[in-house]
Amino acid sequence: MRAGVHSLTDVQNKILQSHRRFAEDEIAPHANAWDREGRVPREVVAAMGAAGHLGALIPAEYGGTELDMTEFGLLNEAIGFGCSSVRSVLTVHSMVSQAVTRWGNPEQRRAWLPGLATGEQVGAFALSEAEAGSDVAQITTVAENDGDGYLLSGTKRWITYGQGADVFLVFARHNGRHSAFVAGRDTPGLTVVPIDGMLGTRASMLAEVRFDNCRVPRSALLGRPGFGLAPIAAAALDVGRYSVAWGSVGLAQSCLELSLGHARERRAFGGPVFDHQLVQRLITDMATGVSAARLLCLQAGELVQGGAPTAVAAVWMAKYFASTSAFRAASDTVQIHGAYGCDPDGSPQRLFRDAKVMEIIEGSTQIQQTMIARLVPYEEKRP
Amino acid sequence: METVKAKVREFLRGYIADHEFADDEDIFASGYANSLFVMQLIYMVEREFQITVGDEDLEFDNFRSIDAVARLVTAKSAVPAGT
Numbered sequence: 001m002r003a004g005v006h007s008l009t010d011v012q013n014k015i016l017q018s019h020r021r022f023a024e025d026e027i028a029p030h031a032n033a034w035d036r037e038g039r040v041p042r043e044v045v046a047a048m049g050a051a052g053h054l055g056a057l058i059p060a061e062y063g064g065t066e067l068d069m070t071e072f073g074l075l076n077e078a079i080g081f082g083c084s085s086v087r088s089v090l091t092v093h094s095m096v097s098q099a100v101t102r103w104g105n106p107e108q109r110r111a112w113l114p115g116l117a118t119g120e121q122v123g124a125f126a127l128s129e130a131e132a133g134s135d136v137a138q139i140t141t142v143a144e145n146d147g148d149g150y151l152l153s154g155t156k157r158w159i160t161y162g163q164g165a166d167v168f169l170v171f172a173r174h175n176g177r178h179s180a181f182v183a184g185r186d187t188p189g190l191t192v193v194p195i196d197g198m199l200g201t202r203a204s205m206l207a208e209v210r211f212d213n214c215r216v217p218r219s220a221l222l223g224r225p226g227f228g229l230a231p232i233a234a235a236a237l238d239v240g241r242y243s244v245a246w247g248s249v250g251l252a253q254s255c256l257e258l259s260l261g262h263a264r265e266r267r268a269f270g271g272p273v274f275d276h277q278l279v280q281r282l283i284t285d286m287a288t289g290v291s292a293a294r295l296l297c298l299q300a301g302e303l304v305q306g307g308a309p310t311a312v313a314a315v316w317m318a319k320y321f322a323s324t325s326a327f328r329a330a331s332d333t334v335q336i337h338g339a340y341g342c343d344p345d346g347s348p349q350r351l352f353r354d355a356k357v358m359e360i361i362e363g364s365t366q367i368q369q370t371m372i373a374r375l376v377p378y379e380e381k382r383p
Numbered sequence: 384m385e386t387v388k389a390k391v392r393e394f395l396r397g398y399i400a401d402h403e404f405a406d407d408e409d410i411f412a413s414g415y416a417n418s419l420f421v422m423q424l425i426y427m428v429e430r431e432f433q434i435t436v437g438d439e440d441l442e443f444d445n446f447r448s449i450d451a452v453a454r455l456v457t458a459k460s461a462v463p464a465g466t
C-alpha cells in the first residue's frame with residue numbers, strides 16, 4: 001500500500017493502482033520534459049484514448065467505458081499523479097463528453113460521441129474570455145441566426161488543449177440569453193492561436209480560439225436555446241471541478257511520495273533529513289491533507305453518482321480543500337528538497353507551479369469560499 | 384401533483400430561505416435563480432421522482448414555477464418505461 005491511500009477500500013485501491021501503472025509507465029517519466037516543451041504529444045493523448053480513459057463518461061453504446069464517478073475520480077487521481085497537464089486534457093475532454101452525452105440529441109450523440117470515446121476526436125471547453133472568467137455571464141461572444149445555422153463571433157481565451165483539440169464546446173450570447181454550440185476545429189472562421197509560457201500546467205497547450213463569422217449548422221446547437229450556462233455549462237463545470245479535485249489529490253500524492261523519498265535519502269547533520277522533527281511535521285501535514293482530500297472526493301463521488309442535489313456543495317468542498325491542500329503540499333515539497341526543489345529539471349518546481357493553477361481553474365479558491373458559504377444553509381436545513 | 388409541489392417548495396425553501404414562492408410565481412423573474420440553482424433543481428427533480436430531464440425538456444416554461452415543475456414531472460412520470 002502506498003503512503004496515504006488507506007482511505008480507499010481494497011477494490012478502490014486496486015482500481016487506483018491499475019490506473020497508476022498507466023500513469024507511471026506512460027506519463028510520469030516524461031512530465032518534466034513536456035512541461036519544458038510546453039506540449040503533451042498527441043501520441044500520449046492517443047494512448048489515453050486507447051486505454052479507454054477518454055471515454056470514461058461516455059455510454060458503452062457509443063464506445064465509452066462508462067465509469068462510475070468514483071472510478072472516474074480515481075482515474076483523475078492517477079493521471080494527476082503523473083502530470084497535471086495531461087489530467088487537464090482529460091478534464092476538459094470529459095466536460096465536453098458529459099455535455100454531449102447529457103444534453104445532445106440522438107443525432108448529436110451519434111455524430112460526436114464515438115470519436116470522443118476513442119480519442120480520435122479530442123474536446124475542449126470554450127467558455128472563458130478576456131473579460132469573463134469566474135463571471136461567465138459576461139461573455140461577449142455572440143451567435144446570430146443565419147438561415148439554417150448560426151454565425152459565431154468572438155474570442156475565447158485560456159482554452160485548455162485548444163492547440164490540439166478537434167472539437168470545441170462554445171458558449172455564446174444568443175437572442176439575449178446564452179446557448180452552447182459544438183464546433184469542429186476545421187470550421188471556416190475558427191482560428192486557434194497558441195498561448196505558451198503560462199505559470200503552470202504548461203504542457204496543457206492553452207490557446208486563444210477566435211470565431212470570425214464562424215458558421216455552424218443548426219445541428220451544432222447543444223440543448224435548447226438559452227440553456228447554455230444553466231444547466232449545460234454549470235453541469236460540465238461540476239464535472240470539471242470534480243476532476244480537478246481528484247487531480248489535486250494525485251498531485252499532492254506525488255508531492256508526498258517525492259518528499260518521503262528525498263527526506264529518507266538526503267542526509268544532513270549525521271542522519272537522514274527525515275529524522276528531523278520539523279521535516280516530519282511537513283510530511284505529516286502532507287499525508288493528512290492527501291487523505292482528507294481523498295475522503296472528501298470519495299464522498300463527493302458517491303453523491304454525484306446518486307444524483308443528489310447536495311453533490312454540488314460536496315464537489316465545491318472537495319475541490320476547495322484538495323486544491324488548497326495540494327498547493328501547501330507542493331510548497332512544502334520544494335522546501336524539503338531545498339535547492340533541488342528549485343532545480344528547473346526537477347519535479348518539485350513543476351508541481352509547485354501546477355498546484356497554483358489548481359487553485360484557479362474551474363472556480364478560484366475565493367469563488368469556492370463564497371459559493372460554499374451560500375450553500376451551507378441548504379445543507380443545514382436538510383432533515 | 385401535490386407531492387411534487389411539496390418537494391419543490393421544500394427545495395426552494397432550503398435554497399432561498401427568505402422568500403416563500405407562490406405556486407405560480409415566476410422563479411426566474413424573482414432574480415433568485417442562477418445557473419447553480421437551475422442545475423440543483425434538475426438534480427433534485429431527477430433524484431426525487433426517478434425521471435431524466437433531457438434535451439427535449441430544456442424549456443424555461445418547464446422550470447418557471449412550482450406549478451410548471453409539477454406539470455413536467457407529472458407528464459414525464461406518465462410516460463411508460465422504455466419509451
